[in-house]
Amino acid sequence: MKHYLGVDVGTYETKGVIVTGEGVIVAQAARPHQMMVPQPGWAEHDAERDWWGDFVFVTRRMLAESGIAPSSIAAIGCSAIGPCVLPVDREGRPLMNAILYGVDTRATAEIAEFNETIGEDVIMRTCRNALSTQATGPKMLWLKRNRPEIFARTHKLLNSTSYLNFRLTSVYAVDHYSAGNSAPYYLPEKLAWSDELAPGTIPLSLMPDLRWTTDVIGHVTPEAAAETGLAAGTPVIAGTIDAAAEAVSVGVTSPGQMMVMYGSTIFIIEITAAAVSEPRLWYAPWLFEGQHAAMAGVSTAGTLTHWLRRIMASDLAPADAIRILNEEAQTSPPGANGLVALPYFSGALTPLFDAGAKGAISGLDLTHTRGDIFRAALEGIAQATRHIIETYASAGQPPCEVFAVGGGTKSQVWSQATSDSCGFVQKLREKTWGASFGDAFLAALAVGDVYPGDMEKWNPVVNEVAPDPATRATYDRLYARFRGTYEVIKPHRS
Structure with a gap:
């Protein structure tokens, strides 16, 4: 029997699966790691330990516990957090910790400089993306200017997936969807690297080769086989960023279909019939040639719940804390007894693009409980999600079908508040293992053993979260306060 291996490296955890050609998960494993915050506005991973070390750990554990013969694995697909920046030397060894995605805001000066020298309108027109902390181009320039000794030794600038693939195959490659986050150095019209917008800044020789997600880029080397x-x-396929693999895992394949991923961040992907140029959203070529995607995100979602657990629930066992906090939040009514929370604890991504935005909890008095505060945080993330959905609608891209995935879907308060706030039905599929399951499907697709529509059989819809009409007025009032609170606080933040 053939099997397919999928591994996904997230912000706080790596997950792996081994799947049959019918979509049956026959092995799974996970390993936690930490996001390092060496100073405010920075976010990093140790690529050797957190990315490759986790890959080796979960792969070896799955093979050992399942007894599956390694030779039965027909293809391997990886995904990981993105977009990231990792400089490596000529042997492919990391030269520093990896700079993470939009939660890392260190390159705001470089963003401003690109916008000034190139022109925001030119960047938007050429790259189809406004520059934000999600873009890797400014972080590459930050590296050149602030770590010149490292930059001088850099042979390639990789992201998380391309580093995993290099360790497996010794090939430097990245998929077009991931590269789409590399403004101003990637031109979607040409599907190519280019420095025409910023000549003389970053040598294009540092970029990995461009491939489509299901391209087989290479094969497991003897050295990688010995380790894993x-x-x-x-x-081994080119793979992609975790959120895209997560979208695949829930069957987002057609224009108008949208994924809402409840993870460390909220990440949203909608497939569109044509390229969308909307400065308040992100654009990238989709995983397959000729397809497009519009994306959006809230920078702190699961990261905010973990932060609240640390500061409010140190009395609870870590394994039980989030469950208990959710139970306490259920005892608080919709609207959290008058609290409003802004979830911008690592700045604001779409549609605000405000790296200096701050988190806030407004309306507190001595009657409020821990459950009220936790519910307010979940509702704040839901209100930020509503702001994004309204942006899609104003861009002429309202979703016709929404699939939810990620650990946050286990929170009844969070998922219901999102449906109530946004006014859409969220469909939940049977398997919730996430991006690594999508990676396994992409691997099977790459070698011709499944078709795109087979995800309906691999992972059928089993539940829906529909908006409750009784809460609509409450959440409309809350949304008005949510938007107003941001505007009031903005001029006074430090």
Whole structure:
């Protein structure tokens, strides 16, 4: 029997699955790690320990516990957090910790400089993306200016998935969807790297080769086989960013279909019939040639719930804390007894693009409980999600079908508040293992063993979260206060 291996590296955890050709998960494993915040506005991972070390750990554990022969694995697909920046030397060794995605806001000066020298309108027209903390181009320039000794030794600038693939195959490659986050150095019209907008800044020789997600870029080397327990010669696909693989895992394949991913961040992907140029959203070529995607995100979602757990629930066992906090939040009514929370604890991504935005909890008095505060945080994330959905609608791209995925879907308060606030039905599929399951499907697709529509059989819809009409007026009032609170606080933040 053939099997397919999928591994996804997230912000706080790596997950892996081994799946049959019918979509049956026959092995799974996970390993936690930490996001490092060496100073405010920075976010990092140790690529060797957190990315490759986790890949080796979960792969070896799955092979050992399942007894599956490595030779039965027909293809491997990886995904990981993105967009990230990792400089490596000529041997592919990391030269520093990886700079993470939009939660890392260190390159605001470089964003402002690009906008000034190139022109915001030119960047938007050429790259189809406004520059934000999600873009890797400004972070590459930050690296050149602030770590010149490292930049001088840099052979390639990789992201998380391309580093995993290099360790597996010794090939430097990145998929077009991931590259779409590399403004101003990637031109979607040409599907190519280019420095025409910023000549003389970053050598294009540092960029990995561009491929489509399901392209087989290489095969497991003998060295990688020895480390991982995999069979040498196993095909490895280009893979993609975790959120895109998560969208695949819930069957987002057609224009108008949208994924809402409840993870460390909220990340939203909608497939569109044509390229969308909307400065308040992100654009990238989709995983397959000729397809497009419009994306959006809230920078702190699961990260905010973990922060609240640390500061409000140190009396609870870590394994039980989030469950208990959610139970306490259920005892608080919609509207959290008058509290409004802004979830901008790591700045604001779409549609505000405000790296200096701050988190806030407004309306507190001595009667409020821990459950009220936790519910307010979840509702604040839901209100930020509503702001994004309104942006899609104003861009002429309202979703026709919404699929929800991620750990946050286990929170009844959070998922219901999102449907109530946004006014849409969220469909939930049977398997919630997420991006690594999508990676396994993409691997099977790459070698011709499944078709795109087979995800309906691999992962059928089993539940829906529909908006409750009784809460609409409450959440409309809350949304008005939510938007107003941001505007009031903005001029006075430090």
